[in-house]
Amino acid sequence: MKQFNIGLFGFGNVGRGLYDVLVQTNQQHATIKRVCVRNINKDRGVDKALFTDNADDIFNDPDINMIVELIDDATASLSIVTRALKAHKPVVTGNKHMLAHHLEDLVALQRETGTPLLYDASACGSIPVIRNLEEYYDNDLLVSVKGILNGTSNFILSKIFNENMSYPDALKLAQDLGFAEANPTSDIEGLDSLYKLVIITVHAFGRYVKPQDIFVYGISTMNEADIRFAHEKERRIKLIGHVEKLEDNRLVMCVMPQLLSRDKYIYSVEDEFNGVVIKGKYYGKQFMFGRGAGGYPTGSAVLSDIMACSYDYSYEYKKLSAPQVPEYSTDVPFRIYVRYNTSADLALFNFLSISENYTSDTTNYVVGTIKLSELVRIKPQLHGRNLFIAAYPRD
């Protein structure tokens, strides 16, 4: 078993979590030798000699034989990861934003340099989703992966739905508890879930799809009327990432709020937890559930990646070179709920059919079927409008 001297980038919530877990469990095989941070003067209650603000101090140290990258800047993350791979130092990263945009290049670079990049911690925190999709669900029985992939937005939705908390109060609580970033846009607007879905899809079905080609819609515009609608229909609204292989080998993907009925496994996934349902042709549904946010759970997931490196584990990306990789398609009907204010907003939606239509002096909604391609088309126009969209499957 290898001995790893780690050069760590970033000492935020997760970096600190990893540091604490390593110290408290007295790990013999992995030690953090140096930490590169932006602000070297900030007091972190840890020996200042550990910190540097110069990446060269890490890359030029011949003792350091592993890079762990836990910063929130995607551009800097890419440059660190690339530099590490080129220097033949194994890398562990948690940066889903960076991965979702550059995974193809990084797969190629791993093959070229023969150096592993691990990132199980990037999707669903402590739940080993990527490694299971890569290793265990590696045959073509897999049908779909669907889940609550973002702990922050789920925490907020739980507080709003179950404790009647206001949106700002729920967000503030999430931030106070260390689940939400100072800028929670990525969590709330579904981007964080989208990035995870892109990564999951590579390992589940061997197809890389650019984030910008996928429909994503968040929860920031959800209001009282939407919550009332959900309660009336005995459903809960959850922010869901979803990828499914259809019978004709087409791949459907989206991230959007969904009105979930009580019989769904993920209906009961509350607070900062993540839950993923993996569906297969002969084994039915598998459900995995665990903490998806927070420094310690995510730090533990990073530790699992470090340990995997120490045993020479690397993702093989077998499915990327499988004979029949499914094609991404948006030519699929979706049943959705749209709450809107003006008829101009409603006119954006080119419905195939409408099954419910409600107007009043305070709120209006329709339930109808629309092609996913239409949602992708109007995606750039949805921002800033007083409306809310949720998938509303018949079940």
Add this chain to the structure above:
Amino acid sequence: MKQFNIGLFGFGNVGRGLYDVLVQTNQQHATIKRVCVRNINKDRGVDKALFTDNADDIFNDPDINMIVELIDDATASLSIVTRALKAHKPVVTGNKHMLAHHLEDLVALQRETGTPLLYDASACGSIPVIRNLEEYYDNDLLVSVKGILNGTSNFILSKIFNENMSYPDALKLAQDLGFAEANPTSDIEGLDSLYKLVIITVHAFGRYVKPQDIFVYGISTMNEADIRFAHEKERRIKLIGHVEKLEDNRLVMCVMPQLLSRDKYIYSVEDEFNGVVIKGKYYGKQFMFGRGAGGYPTGSAVLSDIMACSYDYSYEYKKLSAPQVPEYSTDVPFRIYVRYNTSADLALFNFLSISENYTSDTTNYVVGTIKLSELVRIKPQLHGRNLFIAAYPRD
């Protein structure tokens, strides 16, 4: 990727499930070349040329480069698996009875022959518990593994608890649906769960404990009074396998019915499903849930093992050689419920303390604390008595 020509032993529920899954998914890399069965004349609706009753027809066929063993005879299973390893043919088995008794020898034989033996399908059907414990939860953060490990007994308990079905009716239904064996003793008496727990413990904590040293108690004596008691306390009775590492590095293990409160994840695991809760020091609880019985789900799990073999995967058993493997101990207090008939039966139990005591003209019970070592001691005397034992944690 390797091409596997499989020699299959056994064509029962799981063997047939594997055959169907392979045919229906048109697997290119794995084909069943020959099947060894006891009764070659039985009509199985499959070309008779596929079958033989002579193991030599499989072992002497130079084309066959993988053995899959899915029979229910533990002695024959051991001889097949041993012979295959010695012939340097990778083996996949689902026989937990055999594994639980011979795992130490089989680990040694794998190392000696450099040939892999995979058996993820042996524990929890389609849930990849073993591989996750081996690969992902491979650091010393792991605290406990606890779960419903047997689909048949859980199916029966669900029908009794939720649909007021009688025990014989529930058992017959389980058999008709293909979950229960013709002889369900192993499922009902907790032995099947016990064998799985032994295997899980090797991969979770690196300690092999003989099945006969572990306390096991099943559900065959549960009656109306026990169900009433559970309902009164707002709990459900589930058959639970449990292994936990205590702070002082001692390992506690048992299989017994447990009175579970509503807030437990496994409280809601019903029917033939299995559910496993993996608890860690920093990541809290992870819950995995899926089908634990049935030919197709288990056949799919066997297929995952076959695929893993084709990529040269083998269990490394890292934890067996870890520096501080925890010691098995039964010197631990347990709070239990005992429903009994005669005071002679009650006198078997050497309670440390008793917190509830109920007697009536129809039924009697006590709730008290007893050492696990006492339960192990009296285990041989419990069989055939009109009593029922369940763990009853305070929560």
